Amino acid sequence: MRPVTKITTGLVLVFGAFRLEGFDLLLDPVGWGLCAAGLLGLRYRDDDSFGRAAYCAAAMLCLSIVATVTSTADPGHLRTVSLIVQVIGLAAAAGSLVTVWLVTDAVIGRVHAGGDTSRAALLDVLRWAVTGLGALGTAAGYGYADLGAVISVACFAAGVVLIAVLYRSARLPYLSAEWEPVADWCFS
Numbered sequence: 210m211r212p213v214t215k216i217t218t219g220l221v222l223v224f225g226a227f228r229l230e231g232f233d234l235l236l237d238p239v240g241w242g243l244c245a246a247g248l249l250g251l252r253y254r255d256d257d258s259f260g261r262a263a264y265c266a267a268a269m270l271c272l273s274i275v276a277t278v279t280s281t282a283d284p285g286h287l288r289t290v291s292l293i294v295q296v297i298g299l300a301a302a303a304g305s306l307v308t309v310w311l312v313t314d315a316v317i318g319r320v321h322a323g324g325d326t327s328r329a330a331l332l333d334v335l336r337w338a339v340t341g342l343g344a345l346g347t348a349a350g351y352g353y354a355d356l357g358a359v360i361s362v363a364c365f366a367a368g369v370v371l372i373a374v375l376y377r378s379a380r381l382p383y384l385s386a387e388w389e390p391v392a393d394w395c396f397s
Contacts (some may be wrong), residue, residue, distance in 0.1 A: 215247030241270035250386045258315035302347045323383030338367035370385035
């Protein structure tokens with residue numbers, strides 16, 4: 210599987226939900242693991258944008274394991290458990306948005322270095338839409354705003370378009386594991 214395909218499939222697993230009796234069968238840790246593996250496949254060196262995004266995806270893998278375990282706790286049993294579950298959920302939501310930003314930023318850098326400025330511009334707009342609308346949706350989900358269904362639908366639509374553009378970009382030569390930049394300044 211190509212690195213960008215791994216990343217995009219991971220994002221589908223993370224942001225998709227197929228619930229059976231309240232349990233999400235699309236396990237987020239598996240999705241974050243796929244993202245991290247794809248990002249490491251595109252890494253040029255440890256401190257480039259793909260390396261930073263991979264470390265963030267790995268941190269999200271750990272956090273999503275904790276979130277999955279704590280979501281099975283009985284929040285009605287102890288008030289402290291409920292508060293801990295909420296804090297972990299908020300950290301997972303914020304971390305997801307940061308990771309999507311970093312992933313898309315890394316892909317934008319590689320696409321731009323490959324000379325495809327129109328695709329880079331589209332990805333930049335989608336990155337802002339997904340993270341901005343996701344932040345508003347997270348605030349609404351925790352009761353800080355009453356935004357209705359419009360934000361949720363817009364965020365979902367932006368996410369679907371971002372995933373579609375990433376899937377379509379997977380076969381580009383400069384998004385393969387074998388591609389090496391012409392100059393070091395491309396990824397500093």
